[in-house]
Amino acid sequence: MARILVVDDEIGIRELLSEILYDEGHTVELAENAAQARAARLRARPDLVLLDIWMPDTDGVSLLKEWSTQGLLDMPVIMMSGHATVDTAVEATRIGAVDFLEKPITLQKLLKTIAAGLARPMVTSPASSSFPVGSASKPVAAPQPGMQALTTTPMPEPEPAAQADGSRLGSISLDQPLREARDEFERIYFEYHLGRENHSMTRVSEKTGLERTHLYRKLKQLGIDSSRRRNASNQ
Numbered sequence: 001m002a003r004i005l006v007v008d009d010e011i012g013i014r015e016l017l018s019e020i021l022y023d024e025g026h027t028v029e030l031a032e033n034a035a036q037a038r039a040a041r042l043r044a045r046p047d048l049v050l051l052d053i054w055m056p057d058t059d060g061v062s063l064l065k066e067w068s069t070q071g072l073l074d075m076p077v078i079m080m081s082g083h084a085t086v087d088t089a090v091e092a093t094r095i096g097a098v099d100f101l102e103k104p105i106t107l108q109k110l111l112k113t114i115a116a117g118l119a120r121p122m123v124t125s126p127a128s129s130s131f132p133v134g135s136a137s138k139p140v141a142a143p144q145p146g147m148q149a150l151t152t153t154p155m156p157e158p159e160p161a162a163q164a165d166g167s168r169l170g171s172i173s174l175d176q177p178l179r180e181a182r183d184e185f186e187r188i189y190f191e192y193h194l195g196r197e198n199h200s201m202t203r204v205s206e207k208t209g210l211e212r213t214h215l216y217r218k219l220k221q222l223g224i225d226s227s228r229r230r231n232a233s234n235q
Contacts, residue, residue, distance in 0.1 A: 001025040002118055005046035007037040007063075008080065009055045013103075017050060020107065021114075023202040034058035041067075046075055048117050050101075053081035053088060061092050068096045076117040080105065107202065187222045194226070201226065 004026050006017045011032070018028045029044045031037040034057055040046070053060040060079060067073045079092045082103030089100040098117050101109065172184050190208070197203040205212045219226045 001027065002047035002114075003027045003029065003044055004114070005029045005031065005037065005040050005044060005049045007031045007034075007040075007049065007055075007060070008052040009033060010052075013052070013080075017110075020110065020202055023200050024111065025200075034063045037063060041072070048075055048114060049077045050114075051077050051079055051097075053079055053084050053092070061088065061095065064092060064097060065095050076120055078113055078117055107206070183222060186218070187224060190219060190222065190224055194224070199227065 001024070004021055006014055006021070006028060008014050008017070009032050014030050014032065018030060021028045027044075029040045029046060031040045033055055037049075037051070041049070051060045051064060058066075060081075064073070064077055064079070067077075073096045076098040077096065078099045078101060079089065079097045080101045080103060081088070084100075084102075092100060098120060099113050101113055172181055172188075174181065176184075190204075193204045193207050197207065201212060201215065205215050208215065210218065216226060
């Protein structure tokens with residue numbers, strides 16, 4: 001998994017992205033302005049940066065240009081904004097951003113863009129590098145054949161207690177009250193999806209069609225431990 005730096009002056013955006021990325025197994029660093037972003041970049045050496053364009057002290061495009069001219073753009077940077085123009089997005093790409101996300105950011109688009117960004121080998125930009133005005137987009141990431149094909153991480157096998165053959169369903173007694181039988185079925189159902197998705201609440205939410213807050217409440221009601229069980233490689 002990757003170290004990802006999220007730079008955004010809105011606390012709600014930072015917390016939402018942090019929760020999603022953590023759920024995907026990434027290590028997350030947060031910064032609310034350019035000063036914190038500079039410090040976090042030096043301290044954490046992120047594999048990828050999600051950088052908001054509009055910030056109160058130094059805007060994201062200026063920070064991106066600073067990193068580029070100083071030869072510090074050795075990681076993919078994905079710009080984010082809810083108000084940027086096409087010209088701004090093109091300018092950011094010309095400087096060295098690998099992609100652009102428009103707010104509000106959908107979960108699927110976020111994960112696909114991050115996967116594509118992490119798949120790109122980076123070439124450190126020299127301190128004196130600059131691109132002529134009006135030139136075509138020149139991302140710092142080196143081009144790679146078949147770039148559009150997203151790499152995927154193999155999904156873990158379902159836990160033995162939640163195999164897809166439905167063998168556990170036979171253990172539900174049909175002689176008990178409907179509410180108890182329904183709770184038992186829901187417990188098996190959610191344990192199955194938690195095991196299949198390796199306790200990723202983001203994916204379980206998508207699979208079951210429940211909003212995350214409702215999902216957490218339902219699992220607590222059923223007495224199911226929703227904590228993420230990490231593999232040794234992610235610890």
